[in-house]
Every structure is written in structure tokens, then in C-alpha cells.
Amino acid sequence: MGYAFPWPTSQGEWLAWSSAVVTLLMGLLLFLAPGLAFRILRLQVKPEKAAAIAEGRGRMAGFYLGVSLCCLLLGPQLFLYMALGFSWLFTAFGRLLSMMSDGANTPFNWASIVVELALAALPLAFAFGFVL
Incomplete structure (x- = not known):
């Protein structure tokens, strides 16, 4: 039994697939270059808390990579x-x-929430049959 890479065939699949690819790229960035990823995300690791890098590689990148690769x-x-x-x-x-409770109402967070909602909408629109 052979294995073939499941290439998207419909517009809805392409949209959902695109969200998975962006998630994969974000996971790879966190996994391979957590320092750069943290700077992009505006996070700072304290020198005495170097284990925070492991959180980026493990918890954050692991989730992004696992879910996106499955998709x-x-x-x-x-x-x-x-x-x-x-x-x-x-x-x-x-x-x-x-943003509402921690005083994190910044332009970066507004831009991030728009990106996150778009990355959520693409696969959900396909999964619920709004885009075929």
C-alpha cells in the first residue's frame, strides 16, 4: 500500500490547508529559532530563566507542529x-x-487577533461546509 501526499482539490480545502501551512511555519520558527520567534512575538526571556526557551520549543512549537502536520x-x-x-x-x-482584563490593548495585539481570527476562519469555514 503506497502513501500519497493529500493535495487539496477544492477551494475550501485550499483555504483550510493554507491555515495549516501557516501554523506549521510558525511552529518551525518556534522550534528552530525560539529567540527570534520570541522577539517577533514581543516576549523576553530572563537570563536566569533560560528554561523559558524550552516552553517555546516544547509547549508552543509542539502544539503548532503536531496539529498542523496532522492536518x-x-x-x-x-x-x-x-x-x-x-x-x-x-x-x-x-x-x-x-486585552480587556490585563491592559494589553496594543496595536500589536489588535493585529495579532485579526491574524488569529483569519487562521481560525479558514479551516472552520471548510469544516462546517461554508466553503466547499
């Missing part, structure tokens, strides 16, 4: 894309809560 390698399975979309949706919701 990309296992084909257009709606539940996988639903998991990707809801993960990005809750990321945006968490950022919104932080």
Missing part, C-alpha cells in the same frame, strides 16, 4: 481542520480576554 499529512479530515480552527479561535479569545 497536512492525513488529508482533508473535517475533524482535524475543526481542531485547528477551534485552537486558533480560542487563541484569539484568550488574547481578547487579556
Whole structure:
């Protein structure tokens, strides 16, 4: 039995696939260059807390890589894309809560929430049949 890379065939699949690719690229950046990724995300690691880099590589990159690779390698399975979309949706919701309660109402956070909502909408639109 051979394995073929499941290439997207419809517009909806392409949109969901694109969200998975962006998530994969973000995961690779966090995994391979966490210092650069932290600077982009405006996070700073204290020298006495070098284990924070492990959080970026492990917890953050591991999640991004795991979910996105499942979406990309296992084909257009709606539940996988639903998991990707809801993960990005809750990321945006968490950022919104932080903006409202933690005083993190900055232009960077507004731009980030727009990107996160777009990355959530693409796979969810495909998973729920809004785009075929």
C-alpha cells in the first residue's frame, strides 16, 4: 500500500490547508529559532530563566507542529481542520480576554487577533461546509 501526499482539490480545502501551512511555519520558527520567534512575538526571556526557551520549543512549537502536520499529512479530515480552527479561535479569545482584563490593548495585539481570527476562519469555514 503506497502513501500519497493529500493535495487539496477544492477551494475550501485550499483555504483550510493554507491555515495549516501557516501554523506549521510558525511552529518551525518556534522550534528552530525560539529567540527570534520570541522577539517577533514581543516576549523576553530572563537570563536566569533560560528554561523559558524550552516552553517555546516544547509547549508552543509542539502544539503548532503536531496539529498542523496532522492536518497536512492525513488529508482533508473535517475533524482535524475543526481542531485547528477551534485552537486558533480560542487563541484569539484568550488574547481578547487579556486585552480587556490585563491592559494589553496594543496595536500589536489588535493585529495579532485579526491574524488569529483569519487562521481560525479558514479551516472552520471548510469544516462546517461554508466553503466547499
